[in-house]
Amino acid sequence: MGDPGEPPEGAPEGGSGSDDEFRSVVFDESFVRAARITELSANERLGGAAQAIRHKAGGRLFGTVPRQALTLLLLIVLAFGAAVYFGVTAPLRDAGGVGGTELTTELTVLTPATGSVPAADPSSPFASLPGATGYADGAAGFGLPTVRDATAHFSQAQVSTALDTVGRFLAASELAPAVLVQGQTAPVRLLLAPDEQGQFDQSLTAPLDDQHHSATGWMVRFDPMKIALATDTVKVAGGVTVSELDPGTLQITSDHTLVYALRPAGAVTNGPVSLYSVRRELTFDLNTADLASGQLDLVNSAEQAGPSACGAAQAEYLQPLPVGAAGPAGGQPVAVNPADHAQPAWQSCAVLATPTGG
Structure with missing residues (x-):
């Protein structure tokens, strides 16, 4: 037998026979x-x-x-x-539903303080309003800031654009006769961001008193078959504040008392006129996309409205009591003054105090 260190056939011809040359191959x-x-x-x-x-x-x-x-x-x-x-x-978003922002609404119904709805002077329906309360005609009473200061993350121009958009929404939803008593809704819808338009449409097609689908949460509106305006003038008092919800969102809050002079639909111009008060505290969110499109998200609406009956359904239309209609007999809730902005806007059914309740 050969050397165990050699290949089976022996050392290759010409080779050294040593395994030194294979040591580098491992x-x-x-x-x-x-x-x-x-x-x-x-x-x-x-x-x-x-x-x-x-x-x-x-x-x-x-x-x-x-x-x-x-x-x-x-x-x-x-x-x-x-x-x-x-x-x-993943579940798809309901095509008729809402997006990331949803309006929440509250409505407090105010009943007559005197037991019946008083009549106003048709020639000067707002004469009974106290002068010290600061009412002005229409948009002049919105109290929009005249100096539009920049915030930490929004320029002065962006803040100005946001306030102008809110002002247009307030005018459309609180002052426009076409919306108030003619049943139109497009002027309000066009100012809402696309993510809220589905909820708005649902509130009109199927209004519900569920804090999310009340048409009267989006705008002040009266049934055109029952109510007409005695004058297109609306008295307004209140103000608007601006803050940042987060670095990408401006939040604007409006708090206004609005007084309307109403008469029954179809009545002659010298028919009975009554005053109807609505306090609206609204919260708006506007991001950079909203500023570019001139639209907004209405995220919260707290209202006090009267004189109305406490049990009246008011998700579709506000329901003013006519002149002479009686309020609740006995056991009345506490009085609420809709011009007193120091009090929270949302309460249970209450009695309408001065200046418009008698």
Whole structure:
């Protein structure tokens, strides 16, 4: 037998016979496992395999790819599959529903303080309003800031644009005769951001007293079949404040008392006239997209309105009591003055105090 250190056929011709020249070739375990081919087993050779070697499974595609890379690839595939699955199976937003912003409304009904609704002078219906309360005609009473200061994240021009948009919404929803007594709604809807227009439409097609779908939460409106304006003038007192809800959203709050001179629909011009008071405390949100489009989100509406009957349904229209109609007999709730902005706007049914209740 030959030397165990020599090849089976002996040292190659011309070679040194020493294994020194092979010492630089090291076949460690990682090298062997990475090999793309391997010898057939004894059973495979006895079975008459056509080839003496076989390729390792997956060797052509992944044999040289590090294990860490394969693991990372697998995680990416799983993450992509999960994203596709949840994207397809996630519930779709109701086409008729609302988006990320939703209006919440509250209405406090005010009943007559004197037990019946007093009549106003048709020639000067607002003569009974106290002069010290600061009422002005229409938009002049909105109290919009004349100096539009910048905020931490909004420029002076952006604040001015936001206030102008709010002013247009207040004029459309509180002063426009077409909205007040003619049943029109488009002037208000056009100023709402798209994410609230679905809720607005639902409030008109199916008004509900559920704090979210009351048409009278969006605007002051009276039934055209019952109520007419004795004069287009509306007396207004109150103010507007500006703040930042977050770095991307301006929040504007308006708090106004509005006094309307009303008469029955179809009545002659010298028919009975009554005054109807509405206090509206509204909260608006405007982001940069709203500023660019001249629209807004109305997020909260708290109202006090009267004289009305406490049990009257007022989700679709406000329901003023006519002149001479009696208020509740006995057990009346506490008096509320809609011109007193120091008190919270939302309360239960209450008695209408001065200046318009008698």
